[in-house]
Amino acid sequence: MDFAVGAIFEGKVTGIxxxxxxxxxxxxxxxMVHISEVANSFVNDIKDFLTExxxxxxxxxxxxxxxxxxxxxxxxxENTEQTQRQFEAKRPRPQQQRAAQPKDQSAMTFEDKLxxxxxxxxxxxxDIKHNNDRKSGxxxxx
Numbered sequence: 001m002d003f004a005v006g007a008i009f010e011g012k013v014t015g016i017x018x019x020x021x022x023x024x025x026x027x028x029x030x031x032m033v034h035i036s037e038v039a040n041s042f043v044n045d046i047k048d049f050l051t052e053x054x055x056x057x058x059x060x061x062x063x064x065x066x067x068x069x070x071x072x073x074x075x076x077x078e079n080t081e082q083t084q085r086q087f088e089a090k091r092p093r094p095q096q097q098r099a100a101q102p103k104d105q106s107a108m109t110f111e112d113k114l115x116x117x118x119x120x121x122x123x124x125x126x127d128i129k130h131n132n133d134r135k136s137g138x139x140x141x142x
Contacts (some may be wrong), residue, residue, distance in 0.1 A: 003029060003069060005060050008076050013054045019122045021050050023058055031069030033058060034119035040074050062116060070119050098139055 003025070011023035011031075020034045033056075038049050050056070059076035063069050108116075 003063065005062060007060045009058055009060070011056055011058050011071075013050050013052050013056060016046055016050060017126070018046070018050060019126070020119075021046060023056060027067070031058070031060070031071040032119075032123060033071045033073055034115070034122065036115050036118065037061070037070075037072035037074055053068075054104065062074060062119070064120065064123075068123055070116075070123070 009025050013021050013027045014024045015022040018035075020028055020032050021038070022032050024030050026108050035043050038046060043049060056073055058071040058073055058077045061070050061072045061075060096097065
């Protein structure tokens, strides 16, 4: 299976944190959906939208140098809505597709760049916390 940016997969929510949800993907891979990528509306508590074990459709929005996969539920929903509209109209809409998925950093809006930065930042902070817990033995004492 090709885990490339823009690919859409079915996955299962395996864990929920205050900043996002972890989703298991095919081939034993997993990725994270940042809280800002769960719904089009403001999400104060992610548990209002997702539960562990729930099947979700996700879109790969970024794969960083370390191999972490960042996912989006709302962009996967937007993509399926666009596809449905195209089938209903019986004609392709290439201009709308290009606007929905900026190819490079210069075409991204400030909000998109900020969301990407926040998702990456919180993902890195989670890794640091995990490593610190492992070094201090905090997880072994539980």
